[in-house]
Amino acid sequence: MNWLEVKVSLKREASEAAANFLIERGSPGISLEDPRAVSTIEEDDLINLQVNSKDELVSVAGYFPLEDSCLDPVISELEKFLKNLKKSGIDPGDCLLALKIVKEEDWAHSWKKYYDTVKVTDRLVINPSWINYQPDFNEIVIEMDPGMAFGSGTHPTTMMCLQALDEQDMEGKTVFDLGCGTGILSIAAAKLGAGRVIAVDNDYLAVKVTKENCRLNLVGSVVEVYRGNLPAFLWENKELPEGDILLANLSSELIIKIVPDILRLCKNEGIIILSGIIRERLAEVKERVLEEGLNVFEEGLNKERLDKKGLNIEEINFEGEWVSLLVKKQKL
Structure with missing residues (x-):
């Protein structure tokens, strides 16, 4: 099985809300990246390029089976969710959303280098x-x-x-x-x-x-x-x-x-x-x-x-x- 990694980089105060959203939509796990370790994402992957480089960002990623026919609603709901966070008193900043295909065999080993x-x-x-x-x-x-x-x-x-x-x-x-x-x-x-x-x-x-x-x-x-x-x-x-x-x-x-x-x-x-x-x-x-x-x-x-x-x-x-x-x- 291949997975779609849905990663959003946003202000730290909004990271918990984003993680909860991804879990509630079916992600079996969440990965969190330290804001100082957020890596550059290829431009082709970007959905929203409006990022303030001066903001300290936390990257939150969820994972969804690539064969899932409900992926489009998840992504559109996430975009809407991020836009509406300010109404709840949480400032996500100018979010950056990126998608990446992760092969099962790659995932099984690639994450080990971080531990x-x-x-x-x-x-x-x-x-x-x-x-x-x-x-x-x-x-x-x-x-x-x-x-x-x-x-x-x-x-x-x-x-x-x-x-x-x-x-x-x-x-x-x-x-x-x-x-x-x-x-x-x-x-x-x-x-x-x-x-x-x-x-x-x-x-x-x-x-x-x-x-x-x-x-x-x-x-x-x-x-x-x-x-x-x-x-x-x-x-x-x-x-x-x-x-x-x-x-x-x-x-x-x-x-x-x-x-x-x-x-x-x-x-x-x-x-x-x-x-x-x-x-x-x-x-x-x-x-x-x-x-x-x-x-x-x-x-x-x-x-x-x-x-x-x-x-x-x-x-x-x-x-x-x-x-x-x-x-x-x-x-x-």
Whole structure:
């Protein structure tokens, strides 16, 4: 099968909306390029050439089967969507849209050149499965074969989750990984000592890749992988256990939507790690958290409790335009 790569370069603040749009239209995965690494695109591929070179651009690409007869509506809807973003208060800038045919056999290997071994913390290391890496005695190596799913471990939102996980006491804990992508966080939790990990994603390819990566890392007996939409999956599976640690590396919009469900799943004195939040939407996420009766602790400020109940946001971490929150559920 051949794929059509639909890539849009636009301002950072609009990248999350563009990624969500492409996924909702059927792209099985999303690739994101650092704005400083956006490459020159051949003029023949361009649909809209009105680009301000002074703007810092993020490139978001989705992939669609070339044989799909519904491609024309997807492209026209994307163009219309980008034009209408300003009405929603999001400025995409002067967007550049490019199309490229990607052969299945080319895709299967060409993306590998962008990955290398990454040392996340003093002991956590992410290593592409095709690279022979010799770990130090204290290192925990996570072998990854990212495929087309989002979450190779090098994205800032994933890195912040891994760093937060490495600081927790994981021994025997029950962990939820909501939006598991390639399974990188689930595998890390298992290798750090979790007793049970429940991984969920709505993307069939992400579920497939997560299962394969769990087998590759010999944690298949610890990690359970499910396909389902959030929050519906949580509503439909009332028998799910409470979690000691909940990971939600998702879009800001989805995090805001499922905060009550995350709270219900979390044990008293459990930890919730929220990531995937862009700076522009941090205030919205915090406001939603406060609506659930939470205490917010700002980094660097006196950690005096507010007159609230339920949760404390104990850490707010920043990496470029991305934000992660570490929340603790208080015993009531």
